[in-house]
Amino acid sequence: MEQVYQHFRKEEQVFIDMVESWIIQVQGQYSPYLTEFLDPRQQYIVEMLVGKKGEVRVSFFGGYEAAERKRALLYPEYFEPQQEDYELQLFEIQYPVKFTQLSHGKILGTLIGSGIKREMFGDIMSDGQRWQFFTAENVSNFVKLQLSRIGNVSVRLEERDYLDLIQPIDDWTIEQDTVTSLRIDTIISSVYNVSRQRAKELIIAGKVKLNWALYDRPDFELGIFDIISIRGYGRIQIREIQGKSKKDKWRIEIGVLRK
Template sequence: MLKDKKKYLEHINDKGQIIILRKILDDIEKVIINHSVVSSDFLDPHQRKLSYSILNRFSDIDYYEEGGYDYAERKIIIMYPEYLRHTDLDNEVSAIEVRTKYRYSNLNHKDFLGALLGLGVKREIIGDIIVSDDFAHIIMSKELKDYILLNLDTVGKESVNVKEISLQDIYIKKDEYEKVYTTVSSLRLDTIVSSAFNLSRNDSSKIIKGEKVKVNFQPIDNISYCVNEGDLISVRKKGRMRLESILGESKKGKLKVQINKYI
C-alpha cells in the first residue's frame, strides 16, 4: 500500500484535477502490488502533464501514452512494472468508423459524442472523435468496442453503420482555422479573449472569472494571466484559438499579433 498519498498531491495547484490524480495513484498502487498492467481513463494534455509529475516519482514502474494516433488530444496512460517492455504489451485502444447513410451529413462532434453518452458510455473511456463529411472515427477503450459495435445504430436522427478499423486507418484531419491579424494593448488573457472573439473587456472578464476559459487545457480564472506565444485558448461556447505569433509593435506601442481561430 502507498503510504500518505496526500504528499504526492501537495504540488498540484489545479484542485479540479485531484480526483483524477487520486485515480492515478490508485493505479500506481495496483501496478506495484499486483505486478500488473493498468490503464488510466482518457486524459487531456494538461491532465497527463499533472499525472507525469506523480508517475516520475516511482522508479519501479514505467508508463507510456496511447491515443490511437500520434497527434491525438486525448490519450490513456498505460502503467506497468519497469521490468516489462511496453512493446510486448497489448494495445488498450481501439477505433471504430461510424458512417452515415448520406454523404455530407450535418452531424458534428457533439452529435457523435451525444449518441455515445446516450448509450450510457462514460466520457472518460472515449478518446478523440474525428468528424469528416460522411463519417466519424472514434477512438475508445478496447473494452468498449464490442458494446458500441452492437448498440450504436443512430446518431442524431440519422441511421449509421459501424465497423472496427485499424489504428493505422484513422483519418488524420488537418486543423482548419481563420488567421486574424490584430493589435492588442497587452498579452493579458482578458485582452486576448476580447480581441479573438470580438467581446468587450467586461464580457471577457466575466467569462474568465466564470471558469469558462482554459489555456493549454488548464482552467484559468485570472483575467491578468499572461498569454504566451503558441498558447491554445478555449472558451466555452465560443471556440478555440491560438496565439500563433507576436509580430512586433505598432507605431502606437501596441503589440501586433496573429491569432488562429479554429473553425
C-alpha cells in the same frame, strides 16, 4: 501528499489520489496498469507524478501521434509497451453522406447521451466527410449496440483497423500571445478579440467548457495543457507558459482552433 497537492489545483486532488493508487498498484503487483482516456491536463498530471517514482514508468497512446485524448499505461521497468497493450478499437460511422452532415458536437452528444462515459472513448476525427473515433476495447460491443442514430440520422458503426485511420483535418494554429492574466475571460478576450465583458457573458451563459466540462467561473486561472472550448468561436489550448515580460504580462504559447 500535501507537498504534492500544492503544485496543482484543489479540484485536482481526487484525480491525484487516483494516480497515486495506480502507481502503488504497479509497484505492489509489478505489472502494468492501463487507464481510461485522459485529457491533456490529466496526462500532464500523471507524467508529473510518475516522474518522481523511478521504478514506475508511463507512456501514452490515443490511436495516432497527434491524438488529444490518450490512455496512459503505467508499468514497471522490465515491461516494454506494445500498441495492442492500449486496447483501443477504431470505429467508422457509416451514414448517408449525400443527404446529411455530421459534426463533432452531434457525435459527442449522442455518445454521452447513450450512457457512455467520456473516459471510455478518445478523439472524434474527420477528414471533412468521413468520421471515426476510438473507444476502449472492453466497451466496443456496447458502443456498437447503442449508436444507431445521430440526431434524426440512421447510422451504423463499422470496426476499422489502424491501417484504415483517416488523416484528421487539423486546423490548429500555434500562436504567441501576451496577456495581463491567465484568467479564462482574459484569454478568450485576447485570442478572439472580444471584450472582457463579452467573454464573461459567454462563460456565465454556459457556452464555455474547460477540459470538456462546463465551467462558469470567469476568474478561473488556466494552467499548462488546459483546453477551453467556446461555442461559436473554437478552442484554445495552453501549450506553454513562458513567464512574465518586463511589463509584468504573461507570455504564453497557445494552440488555437478558430471556427
